[in-house]
Amino acid sequence: MGRSPCCEKAHTNKGAWTKEEDQRLIDYIRTHGEGCWRSLPKSAVLASCLNFFSPSGFRFSAGLLRCGKSCRLRWINYLRPDLKRGNFSEEEDELIIKLHSLLGNKWSLIAGRLPGRTDNEIKNYWNTHIKRKLMSRGIDPQTHRSLNEKPTSAVVPVAPATTTTVTAAAVTVTPPAKPTQLDFKSALAPAQSMAEINRLLQSNTMKANNSILDFKFQTVVKAESVEENNCSTSGMTTDEEPPLPRPVSADAGGERREELNLELTIGLATPSSRSLTTTRPSSASSGNSAESKLQFHPYLQFSGTAATPTTTAAEAVCLCWQLGGGARGNCHCQCSSGGRQQQQIRYQYC
């Protein structure tokens, strides 16, 4: 649709990256930071001309003839200093399975809960290991239901159609005005109640990354049309152990319908998250506005209460990752919250 290609394919390298290309990309990002991926290859070429010998002593031999997109991917999936290489632990396995049952193939969201793991890595791991693992357990990896179970009316446990707001500190998946309908019976192991799921997620994730988790599941039980069973639970919202909701079928018209209002707020916990590392407040790229002085820090991790949706959160402590070597420094950025609802946390570059 009238879009220019992301790069001039004729003049770019493809395929596996060489060590020299890696080093050039690392050097460039150490000096200039992330972002502006499309202009990076050109800039890297320029930098190589200006600094024939890099600070690290690496001698540039030629420009970085790579598509900006390719540079971004290489950095995010392979070169970033905070990546945790190596095998997935059993805990990570289970967490991925849980998160997949809730979010579907939202690999980037899942990756956001696993420090040091990338969405690509998780996606590959899912396809090569976990799928098989679930199959061997007799569980359908797509629906998370027992393979023996008869499929029902095409309710697929994927992430609900939602609007997603990405701020510097949190991904907030806001349900639409109408409560999101999810088939939790199919999405989750039958024995698991909401409270159980919450507990599991809480403990697993807290253990995994020692930070914020704001999964909140609310069940909204609605009595529609017929007031069946004197159901006085209309609009009830509870965090308490609720009865497992019945599956919501697409054609449940006329029947008592139980809807799940999925309020899912994920406080991004780690700089490993792509959303966090590369999403910047709109103001940051505008050089003119007053807000442009508030810059986006690509390596931030929030702790404390600032990223939770239930606090006013005037303060937050930022743990800054310094580029180069991944050393974690501790600094106190100026943070302010946009309020209980918006959680627009801003901070000054430090």
Add this chain to the structure above:
DNA sequence: AACAATTCCAACCGCTCTTGT
């Protein structure tokens, strides 16, 4: 040892979303 089959994962592709003009 040679070849085929399978596994694994880095990289690519095309689409959507966001943002700026």
Add this chain to the structure above:
DNA sequence: CACAAGAGCGGTTGGAATTGT
């Protein structure tokens, strides 16, 4: 509002590595 550019995401692929025959 329309359009373009930039960035992010999820699905797919190519080929290296490993395993089986």
